[in-house]
Amino acid sequence: MWMAHSSSPYGARRIALACFALLLVALFLFPSQIQGLLQYLGGPVGYAVRIPLEAIASIDAGIADRWERYVVLQGVQEENQQLRKEIEWLRGQHSQLRESAAATERLTALLHFKEQALPTMIAAQVIGRDATNRYRAIILNKGESDGIKPDMGVVTPAGVVGRVVKTTGASSVVLLVTDPNNAIAGLIQRTRDEGIVQGTQQGLAQLKYIPLLSTLRDGDRVVTSGLIGDFPRGLVIGTITSIDKQEGALFQSAELMPEVDVGRVEEVLVIQTSYGQSTKAGAGVDLIEKSVP
Amino acid sequence: MKFLFYLILVLLLVPLQTTLLPHLSVWNIKPDLGLVAAALVGLFAAELEGLLMGLAIGWVLSLFSAGELWLSLLTNGGVGLLAGFLGRQVSQVTSISLGAGLLLVSLASGLLATMSFKGSDVSQMWWMVQSIVFPQACFDGVMGAGFYWLLSRRFDLNRLRTE
Numbered sequence: 517m518w519m520a521h522s523s524s525p526y527g528a529r530r531i532a533l534a535c536f537a538l539l540l541v542a543l544f545l546f547p548s549q550i551q552g553l554l555q556y557l558g559g560p561v562g563y564a565v566r567i568p569l570e571a572i573a574s575i576d577a578g579i580a581d582r583w584e585r586y587v588v589l590q591g592v593q594e595e596n597q598q599l600r601k602e603i604e605w606l607r608g609q610h611s612q613l614r615e616s617a618a619a620t621e622r623l624t625a626l627l628h629f630k631e632q633a634l635p636t637m638i639a640a641q642v643i644g645r646d647a648t649n650r651y652r653a654i655i656l657n658k659g660e661s662d663g664i665k666p667d668m669g670v671v672t673p674a675g676v677v678g679r680v681v682k683t684t685g686a687s688s689v690v691l692l693v694t695d696p697n698n699a700i701a702g703l704i705q706r707t708r709d710e711g712i713v714q715g716t717q718q719g720l721a722q723l724k725y726i727p728l729l730s731t732l733r734d735g736d737r738v739v740t741s742g743l744i745g746d747f748p749r750g751l752v753i754g755t756i757t758s759i760d761k762q763e764g765a766l767f768q769s770a771e772l773m774p775e776v777d778v779g780r781v782e783e784v785l786v787i788q789t790s791y792g793q794s795t796k797a798g799a800g801v802d803l804i805e806k807s808v809p
Numbered sequence: 810m811k812f813l814f815y816l817i818l819v820l821l822l823v824p825l826q827t828t829l830l831p832h833l834s835v836w837n838i839k840p841d842l843g844l845v846a847a848a849l850v851g852l853f854a855a856e857l858e859g860l861l862m863g864l865a866i867g868w869v870l871s872l873f874s875a876g877e878l879w880l881s882l883l884t885n886g887g888v889g890l891l892a893g894f895l896g897r898q899v900s901q902v903t904s905i906s907l908g909a910g911l912l913l914v915s916l917a918s919g920l921l922a923t924m925s926f927k928g929s930d931v932s933q934m935w936w937m938v939q940s941i942v943f944p945q946a947c948f949d950g951v952m953g954a955g956f957y958w959l960l961s962r963r964f965d966l967n968r969l970r971t972e
Contacts, residue, residue, distance in 0.1 A: 529855075529856050529857075529893075529894070531857055532855075532856040532857040532859075532860045532890055532893065533856075533890075535857075535860060535861075536860055536886060536887070536890055539864070539882065539886065540883070543879045543882070543883070547879060550878075550879075551878050551879070554868055554878060555872075555878070558868070558869075558872040561869060561872060562872060564820060565820055565823045565824075565869065565872075565873070567820075568820055568821055568823070568824045569823055569824040569827070569828065571824070572824035572825075572828045572829060573824070573828050576828050576829065576832075643827075643828065644823075644824070644827030644828045644831075644873065645827055645828075645831045646827070646873075646874050646875055646876075647823070647826045647827050647843070647870040647871075647873050647874040647876075648841065648870075648874050648876050648922075649837070649838050649839060649841075649941050649945050650876060650922055650923075650926075650937070650941060651874060651875040651876055653874065653875040655827055655873050681875050682872065682874075682875065684872050687872075687873065689872075689873060689874065689875050691875045695875070696933075697875070697926075717933060717936055717937070717940075719837075
């Protein structure tokens with residue numbers, strides 16, 4: 517019987533206890549060294565786990581795709597009509613913004629502003645969610661071998677998703693903007709007041725440490741300030757939905773609705789170089805998708 | 810053979826836990842299959858294998874989580890070890906007793922994780938306990954009991970355990 521107990525149970529018990537005690541002692545005495553060693557050893561394990569992980573993720577994506585294409589078709593016509601209306605409205609906005617962009621370009625050239633170099637990005641697919649319930653995180657199918665490192669910012673064209681906290685050889689873990697352990701430097705676009713964006717336990721986000729004199733209001737957009745971390749300035753984080761201003765408090769705070777629906781995100785872009793570190797200085801714009809998932 | 814089984818178990822746990830289980834989550838809570846697997850291995854294969862498998866599961870799962878490595882090692886390894894000890898002491902294990910045991914162990918590990926969260930005040934900790942830790946412990950207990958019941962339909966588990 518392959519599940520039979522060891523022939524010398526007391527010996528095995530002693531060994532097990534000794535191993536566990538040794539592990540506890542090592543974890544308490546050398547926490548960062550042990551963590552670093554196991555993280556290093558985890559690199560090759562990431563490649564091994566990636567095979568079944570990607571296989572199951574692709575099956576999962578295939579089923580979800582079939583389900584959405586053929587089964588969940590209720591209300592598609594209404595949605596289609598609404599989207600057509602939105603396209604019309606956005607076309608109008610687009611032409612206005614093109615005018616504004618052209619004007620800005622002319623003025624920038626006149627003022628000899630240095631063009632902002634956009635960062636280099638790596639495209640990646642979401643292949644899973646955090647293994648525990650305590651963190652809001654996603655798993656990407658790109659890792660160290662693709663140039664991803666901890667603390668890199670992760671975005672979609674719509675806005676900020678989160679930042680990389682862990683990597684293996686072939687995968688990486690991204691802590692979402694809605695996780696309470698995440699903190700990103702934010703800026704209210706209209707008033708230019710800065711604060712720190714942190715996730716809430718309810719799965720939303722909040723902007724903290726806003727100056728008391730700030731004239732923020734519901735509907736104001738919050739973008740990255742570009743001061744701390746690997747996010748360039750101006751990426752949308754969310755929209756203010758409510759303001760909390762308490763008597764006697766030094767700062768006010770506001771609740772945000774994240775711009776990206778992080779529960780449904782499937783593809784993301786990892787910001788590889790931070791703001792201002794792009795290589796082609798003369799080119800001005802350096803938005804390279806190094807690889808496609 | 811046994812090593813291969815354990816290897817496949819560890820490799821399959823990650824996609825199951827990170828890709829499939831989110832679809833089966835209830836109120837955004839999913840069970841911790843790693844904890845259930847460590848407990849079952851400990852119960853059937855004694856404390857040393859329970860501990861080693863718990864550590865392996867904890868380590869591999871922590872690579873795919875934003876959580877702390879030490880906590881994952883401690884909880885999964887500890888559960889494997891504890892289940893190994895209990896497996897020797899308890900003569901008759903039923904799916905209900907296993908479920909109740911897993912509920913308690915999951916509750917304890919969840920409380921430990923909650924207390925280790927940096928910067929949380931009492932109200933946040935209480936929120937985590939009632940909306941994450943307790944439902945997950947119930948879920949883990951039900952999953953463990955369900956697995957045990959399914960296995961007991963196929964094998965004579967008590968004989969297998971005492972051999």
